[in-house]
Amino acid sequence: MRRLVLSGWLAALLASPHALAQGRPADVAGARDHPLVGRYEGARIARYQAKEFEEVRLIDKPLVAADGPRRNDRNSRTVEGRYWRITYEGPAGRSALELYRNHEQALAARGFERVFACGQQECGPGFAVIGAVEGVAGATGLPQVIEGQRYGLFRLPRDAGTVWVALYANERPAAGNRPLVPFAFVEIVEERPMQGERIQFVDASAMERAIGAIGKVALYGILFDFDRAEVKPESRPTLEEIAKYLRANPQVGLIVTGHTDSQGGFDYNVDLSRRRAAAVVAVLTRDFGIAPARLTPFGAGPAAPVAPNDTEDGRAKNRRVELVKR
Template sequence: MRTLLLLFVLLLAAPVSAQPRPAPDVAGGRDHPLVGRYEGSSLRHYRPRDFDEFRMVNRPVHGRDTRETGSRINDRNSIPVSGRAWRLRYEGPEGRSPLEVMRNHQEKLAANGFETLFACRAQECGDRSDLWFAVVEGVPGPSPSLAAGWENQLYTLAKLTRPEGDVHVAILAVVQGQRTQVLVDVVESRPMQGGRITFVDASAMQQAVERTGRVALYGIQFGFDSAEILPASRPTLEEVAKFLRANPALNVIVAGHTDGQGAFDYNVQLSTRRAQSVVAALTREWGIAAGRLTPFGAGMAAPIASNDNDAGRQQNRRVEIVKR
């Protein structure tokens, strides 16, 4: 009798112990405090930006609008937003429907003072996959790898009005197998901080290197999440070349630095590629001997300001010329 009772208890316990654990969050990711996550979900994509601008869908998306305007997301079905932005993708626990997950998100937003601007479900969202593509591809940058579950998709756009700047939140929920995936875009509206690029000429580089052994450059700019040097960087690169020609015996380290956001290893790789791009440009276009230049990626390891605010993060994103 005791054996049968023990077997019965084990059988009852087996489904519980066999429940799969959620996947770990992506390195460096964290929830937005105004949105949160559905209980048991894991964060699989995380991309913050200090400033971005794009459009958020506020009406059904139809193919005819695309044909007439030449763009899937346009003035007829979306509003422009700009400011500090986040894109997050969550994978929910098994057995939870998109409707349940979305209603929990809507409840959380309402509790935080958000007003719903637009909400839709499946066919209400427009022509088949048009809203899915408008939302997923409407934000520039790496793909969030959201499942193409537009047959049962749900979408919500909400707005929080506050003195320090409005906050817009767009949430798209779809099904993949037994799990709900949720894509969240958050934009905290604020003006872009202009006039942040300081031009350093060859003379100032000379003085800084003589005084401290290094000089920080903010005039070398790159594409977002890229090692491509932007054309606006040319004046600063010309001054670096001028400084190096005036000091032919000087060898330097070209060090790339990032802010403290994102994964550590990824930032090291990105800063290394950026340093290599600067070395390649100085060698190819300005004739500086490659042997004099050593590229190095410091990533987020050597901040010169706090990474807890925008002003500090901007100071930390830089290229440095360091005397060897």
């Protein structure tokens, strides 16, 4: 069997110069392998989503015709925690079964136990299982090979919380309907309780005191989805207080600085923090009438932590927006 490729910096460190020169097709922006799952040699990440906390149903029994392409109490279990959805494509010339068996072998080597597995029509009628795991029905791009489909649910018990991996593999036509290209759709959940009491509200008066005392204030009430730069609606109360502070201090200009934790690549995090800062400036100017000249967006990425990045609590403290007086 071909091996699963190591992920992240370790893979780059151990790769031969020849392999690095050949490379592989580019992943989608911001994507990265999960360290407990890895990827099949030569595959690329075609789709990627990650969330800090999500509730997910994972299929653990065959679907029946009455289910349709839906997860329900009969065919799945609910788990909560940090969540990833990753679709790997290719490489051409390999079968879906080979991708699936390699992933299965690698998971077993890391201590995962198989909870449920099925193949071909055992998984349910037609392509219902992939429609259920991807949350779509009859969408363009669904697999075309009943004989190729394989699905498995695996778990790794650990003190910090069980890790769940749902793996679906099949083959779909490439351009011109040939040749068939294998793909693997993976859902990963690291079970853990939601971290409550994370919302820290800073009003305009507190902003003024902090900026007057140390020239800046850290804000944790401006929220973004994981790996995204769009300001979430729940951020509005903090944005209103920023606008209130600026109106009360018309002579003040601010550097709006985005900060991230150290998870992922340095350059990617710097760019993400810059885009988040720019998004805050855009909302303040568009929705609150603040003059653009008073606000300068800046991305510090992980370069100015206020806590260690080796715990989730520390990483949460490092993910923030700071207002720095110019």
